Amino acid sequence: MAADASSEPQPTATANSYFTTKTFTAFIALLAITLAFSSTFRNTFSSAFSKPAVRAMTMTTTSTSTSVPAAMKINKRPWAARGKADHGWLYSFHTFSFASYYDPRHESFGPLRVINEDRVKPGTGFGTHSHAEFLIFSYIVNGTLEHKDSMGNLENLKRGEVQFTSAGTGIRHSEYNRNTDDEVHFLQIWAKPNKRGLKPHYKTKKFSDEEKTDKLVRIMESTDRVSKGAIPLQADLSMDASILAPGKSVTHELVAEGPRKVFAQVIMSGRTQPKEGGAKIVIGDTTLAEGDGAYIDVSGPGKIELKSVGDKPAEFLLFDMGPEEK
Numbered sequence: 046m047a048a049d050a051s052s053e054p055q056p057t058a059t060a061n062s063y064f065t066t067k068t069f070t071a072f073i074a075l076l077a078i079t080l081a082f083s084s085t086f087r088n089t090f091s092s093a094f095s096k097p098a099v100r101a102m103t104m105t106t107t108s109t110s111t112s113v114p115a116a117m118k119i120n121k122r123p124w125a126a127r128g129k130a131d132h133g134w135l136y137s138f139h140t141f142s143f144a145s146y147y148d149p150r151h152e153s154f155g156p157l158r159v160i161n162e163d164r165v166k167p168g169t170g171f172g173t174h175s176h177a178e179f180l181i182f183s184y185i186v187n188g189t190l191e192h193k194d195s196m197g198n199l200e201n202l203k204r205g206e207v208q209f210t211s212a213g214t215g216i217r218h219s220e221y222n223r224n225t226d227d228e229v230h231f232l233q234i235w236a237k238p239n240k241r242g243l244k245p246h247y248k249t250k251k252f253s254d255e256e257k258t259d260k261l262v263r264i265m266e267s268t269d270r271v272s273k274g275a276i277p278l279q280a281d282l283s284m285d286a287s288i289l290a291p292g293k294s295v296t297h298e299l300v301a302e303g304p305r306k307v308f309a310q311v312i313m314s315g316r317t318q319p320k321e322g323g324a325k326i327v328i329g330d331t332t333l334a335e336g337d338g339a340y341i342d343v344s345g346p347g348k349i350e351l352k353s354v355g356d357k358p359a360e361f362l363l364f365d366m367g368p369e370e371k
């Protein structure tokens with residue numbers, strides 16, 4: 046084999062090395078030209094196509110959906126994916142792990158730890174139980190809820206009323222539906238306070254439908270911010286409510302700079318989401334119908350637009366919170 050290889054005709058070898066050298070030189074020249082051309086081409090390509098493509102996307106975003114801060118991440122929490130409890134006397138949806146519902150993906154969001162959408166049958170309720178180290182507020186949607194506590198408060202809460210209890214070092218209370226005919230529908234919300242050992246505190250305030258119509262009304266506000274009319278609480282949490290007519294929009298201005306955890310929750314008009322129609326809102330490219338919620342990660346300063354696109358007014362809550370304190 047080796048003898049055969051060494052006996053190859055010389056001219057062929059010379060021709061081979063001649064062509065190899067020439068091809069190599071030509072290859073280098075071609076490579077240089079290709080690189081030069083392609084970098085020009087790249088620049089031309091990027092200015093001719095990439096930038097208008099980005100502009101086109103931005104235009105699409107603003108024309109087919111609501112205006113949102115550039116880096117907004119939305120993760121929908123569909124109504125039926127929530128934890129559900131049907132105990133007969135109590136029919137409830139849990140946005141976050143609660144009682145016998147546990148899902149490690151839905152434990153809390155910022156200081157927000159509980160959103161339960163509760164319906165309590167006539168003549169039943171939550172007997173006396175204790176709480177500590179939580180900020181607890183009930184947003185009454187329909188019916189009447191009797192609230193009685195160890196601080197001596199006894200009230201019949203009706204639609205529009207928000208009952209806030211800062212449990213602090215500890216309270217005992219009961220929540221009861223004394224009505225003999227109608228169920229009570231309310232959202233109970235818990236948030237973690239930014240200070241432990243607070244003195245227990247109680248406050249109830251009414252926010253009328255008229256006030257909320259086609260507006261965002263600040264219901265809860267951190268004691269670190271000033272908001273006339275809102276109920277103050279010891280957490281980086283603002284909560285607005287709105288009743289938005291079809292076709293109308295509202296704009297929420299993020300309440301602080303830096304990373305914000307925003308949560309939207311559309312309130313249900315019945316026990317299940319209507320198969321068609323009903324209340325709907327759009328945030329960015331995401332549509333939320335009755336009972337749906339959305340986790341929104343965004344950074345302030347910035348604005349979030351919410352538009353009502355259903356066939357009836359959408360009642361919803363909008364939270365704007367700081368990242369969870371570790």
Ligand SMILES: *[C@@H]1O[C@H](CO)[C@@H](O)[C@H](O)[C@H]1NC(C)=O
Pocket residue numbers: 187188226227228314315
């Ligand atoms: C409020 O409750 C009453 C009595 O249960 C019911 O007839 C009515 O449809 C409810 N309204 C809404 C908006 O859920």
